[in-house]
Structures are given as C-alpha cells and as structure tokens.
Amino acid sequence: xxxxxxxxxxxxxxxxxxxxxxxxxxxxxxxxxxxxxxxxxxxxxxxxxxxxxxxxxxxxxxxxxxxxxxxxxxxxxxxxxxxxxxxxxxxxxxxxxxxxxxxxxx
Amino acid sequence: xxxxxxxxxxxxxxxxxxxxxxxxxxxxxxxxxxxxxxxxxxxxxxxxxxxxxxxxxxxxxxxxxxxxxxxxxxxxxxxxxxxxxxxxxxxxxxxxxxxxxxxxxxxxxxxxxxxxxxxxx
Numbered sequence: 001x002x003x004x005x006x007x008x009x010x011x012x013x014x015x016x017x018x019x020x021x022x023x024x025x026x027x028x029x030x031x032x033x034x035x036x037x038x039x040x041x042x043x044x045x046x047x048x049x050x051x052x053x054x055x056x057x058x059x060x061x062x063x064x065x066x067x068x069x070x071x072x073x074x075x076x077x078x079x080x081x082x083x084x085x086x087x088x089x090x091x092x093x094x095x096x097x098x099x100x101x102x103x104x105x106x
Numbered sequence: 107x108x109x110x111x112x113x114x115x116x117x118x119x120x121x122x123x124x125x126x127x128x129x130x131x132x133x134x135x136x137x138x139x140x141x142x143x144x145x146x147x148x149x150x151x152x153x154x155x156x157x158x159x160x161x162x163x164x165x166x167x168x169x170x171x172x173x174x175x176x177x178x179x180x181x182x183x184x185x186x187x188x189x190x191x192x193x194x195x196x197x198x199x200x201x202x203x204x205x206x207x208x209x210x211x212x213x214x215x216x217x218x219x220x221x222x223x224x225x226x227x
Contacts, residue, residue, distance in 0.1 A: 001168075034213040036151075043201060043217035044143075044151065055215070087151055091211045094165055095141070095153040 002026050006088050006098030012106045019075040021101045023088035028068050032092040035064055035073045038100075039084045047086075048073065080105060108132040108216045110202045115221030122192050126221055128185040128202030133216075136160070136180035139205035141214060142187050144198035144223075154200070155187065159208040170196075192225045199223075 003026040013019050023033065031051040036044040046055045048064035051071060061076045075082055083105060088098040114126040126142070142154040155176040156165040164176050175188040185202055199222050203214035 032212075036214075038151075043219055044214070045217075046213055046215050049206070049213040049215075085150075089151075089153075089213070091213065094167070095156065095211050097151040097153065100150040 002029060002090055002093050002096055004088055004090055004096050004098040006101055008101060009099060010102040010104070012104045013078050014106045015078055015080060017078045019078050019082075019103060021073040021086055021088075023066075023071045023073070023098050025069045025071075025090055025092075027092075029090045029092035031067050032090055033064075033066065033071045034089045034091070035062075036087045036089065037082075037084045038087065044087065075103075078103070078105070108204065110204060110216055110218035112200065112202050112218045112221035115200060115223045117224045117226060118192055119227050120193060120225055122225070124189045124192065124223060126187040126189065126200055126202075126223070128218060130183045130185065130202075130204070133204070135178075135183040138208055139211060140176075140178060140185045141203045141205060141211070142176060142185075143201045143203050143214070143217075144196075145201070145220075146195075146198040149198075152198075156205070156211050157185070158210065163210065165210070189223070192223075194225050197223060197225045 005024045033051045035048040038044040109131045111129045157176045173191045177186045199220040201220045202218040204216040206215045
C-alpha cells in the first residue's frame with residue numbers, strides 16, 4: 001500500500017500570509033495526486049487535481065506542484081474563508097488520503 | 107446540476123448489517139466510476155470502495171474487504187454499499203463521491219452530504 005504523509009497536521013497563519021502544505025508518498029506516484037478542502041460540517045471540495053491543475057471555479061490563490069513522491073499545496077494569500085482542513089489524495093494505486101492539515105487564522 | 111444524495115445511515119448493533127444508497131442526478135451516471143469515502147467523528151477521510159462505470163470492477167480498502175460490497179444500478183442512477191459484520195470502528199459519516207473518470211479511480215469532482223452510520227450496542 002502507498003502511504004501518504006501530510007504535514008503539518010495543523011497550522012496558524014495571518015490573513016494575507018503564504019501557506020504551504022506538503023504531502024509525501026511512500027513510492028513514486030507520478031502526478032496522481034489531488035487536493036481537497038473540507039470546511040466544518042461540509043463535504044470535501046476538490047481544489048487541485050493531477051498535482052497542479054486548478055479545478056474550475058477555484059480561486060487562483062490556490063496552487064499545487066510536485067511529482068514522484070513530493071508534493072506541495074500553496075495558498076498564496078490566506079483569506080478568512082480558507083479556514084478548513086486540507087487533504088491530499090493519491091490514486092496511483094488504490095486511493096488513499098493524507099492525514100489532513102487544519103488551517104486556522106492567527 | 108450534479109446531485110448525490112445518500113441515505114440508509116442508522117444506529118446498528120455490532121455484528122449487524124446495513125445497506126447504504128446514493129441517488130445520483132444531473133450527469134450521465136453510467137459514464138463514471140463511483141466511490142464510498144468515510145469519515146469517523148473528528149477524524150480524517152478514509153477511502154472505502156470503488157466501482158467502475160459498468161460495475162465490472164470493484165475495489166475495497168483492507169479495513170472493509172470481505173465485509174462490505176459495493177454495487178450500482180445504472181438503470182436507477184443509484185450506488186449502494188452493503189455493510190455486513192459491522193464493528194464499532196465502522197462508525198462514520200459515509201460519503202458517496204463521483205469520480206471524474208470511468209475506470210479505476212482518479213479524483214472526486216462531486217460529493218454527497220453524507221449519511222451517518224453508528225455501530226453501537
């Protein structure tokens with residue numbers, strides 16, 4: 001099984017800050033990596049697919065990069081509405097999610 | 107508008123059985139693979155099962171293999187999850203999710219709101 005290590009598990013940042021979350025796969029998964037946002041009490045929402053492609057309608061302050069085993073998700077300028085938990089998910093093999101990163105406002 | 111509406115979640119005793127349903131609308135159901143993803147209270151997301159567009163291929167997480175069965179009825183635009191030998195650790199909100207592709211899984215572009223399964227005596 002491919003394991004996904006996501007870090008940090010939580011972070012606190014100020015409005016306008018650049019926020020970075022990383023996800024590391026236990027083996028090469030090419031670009032088969034997606035990112036989701038989950039707000040409290042809501043279903044997850046797709047933000048980034050295939051490592052770097054922005055889903056339609058998602059603000060351009062969200063971005064993703066990486067390939068192979070190391071991936072990065074970035075919010076270029078944190079907004080109050082970005083408070084949520086973010087998950088990476090690989091699909092090179094059976095799907096698996098990372099442990100999540102809870103983003104809070106400082 | 108794509109809609110996924112789950113139902114069937116209840117409180118069930120350990121060892122019991124349950125069948126979840128997901129009614130899909132707003133897209134050509136039999137063009138896409140479908141998934142079940144669960145989330146235990148206060149925990150992260152866990153992929154549970156995947157079924158290909160035609161039902162010909164199914165996949166399961168190790169934690170549910172041999173106990174859960176995924177199926178679909180394309181004539182009814184519906185997805186199902188038969189859950190047997192339920193355990194306390196199966197307690198979770200179960201989401202139905204639409205895959206963006208037809209086969210063995212890619213990314214989930216639409217999700218339902220979930221149905222809560224509680225396994226407790």
